[in-house]
Amino acid sequence: MQTVVVTGAAGGIGTRLRQLLPAVYPNIRWSDRVRPKDLAAHETFVQADLTALTEVEAALDGAQGVVHLGGFSTEGPWETILQSNIIGCYNLFEAAHRRGVERVVFASSNHAVGFYPRRRRIGTETPVRPDSRYGVSKAFGEALAALYAYKHGLRVTSIRIGNFGEVPVDERRLSIWIKPEDLVQLIRIGLEHPDIRCEIFYGASDNARGWWDNAAAFRFGYRPQGRAEAHRDAALAAQAKLPPDPVGDWYQGGTYCSDEFDAGVEQAEV
């Protein structure tokens, strides 16, 4: 992989990856609509707004791989999600196709499947069940991934990221946490593994309380190093300070499910 473009470079994950990825890929072009505040002289940065196809095409010029982190990363008004995540994601895949990019790794989210109950273990072949407009946009991105993979031969990996951070900070995150180095492992599989065509992985570490069957990632050699249970006491102590949330605590998506929830108290059993 000679040149890799990473969108969303100014964000939380992008900022951490700027510390970890250069050791793996010496030629990275960082991109965002805003310039990272701490950009170093040796880092290559291209400003591009995902809503402008020509800007995205220019950012991807000559690249073999893209890690697509850019977008609105929480629930938001429809117009915001529409611009950055729906139109923006379409532009990313279309620009990749036009510029002959070989591989895309797409930062999807657990919120594409947030309305499954926590007691259900799900794999990657279960239908999407988004818990928010944001989650719908991630399901849309996974659909674009399949279109560009099977119609145009792009090799695409969608990673349904749980929660990225140095440690899991509450009970839900004991199930969905991913350690930064483990995300790097999944990104490397997406950019390098010869058998990638169109894959969906869960972006989770080795979490004993996990809800997801990540067999697809394991088949490609993923060996997560993070163990959420090592941080159990601190996470549960933090959880004890949070108010109960009957809907959010039932479903995998947490507060993304209880926000705006008006379906009544009956909860999906399966």
Ligand SMILES: NC(=O)c1ccc[n+]([C@@H]2O[C@H](COP(=O)([O-])OP(=O)(O)OC[C@H]3O[C@@H](n4cnc5c(N)ncnc54)[C@H](O)[C@@H]3O)[C@@H](O)[C@H]2O)c1
């Ligand atoms: N952080 C997590 O735990 C987590 C979990 C699941 C999924 N994800 C996904 O991973 C990606 C990165 O997450 P993050 O936590 O770093 O998010 P973040 O909000 O910190 O960063 C997102 C970046 O995208 C950029 N961006 C937004 N709209 C843009 C546009 N129209 N054009 C160009 N750039 C634009 C922002 O400027 C920002 O720097 C996101 O796609 C997010 O949905 C993150």
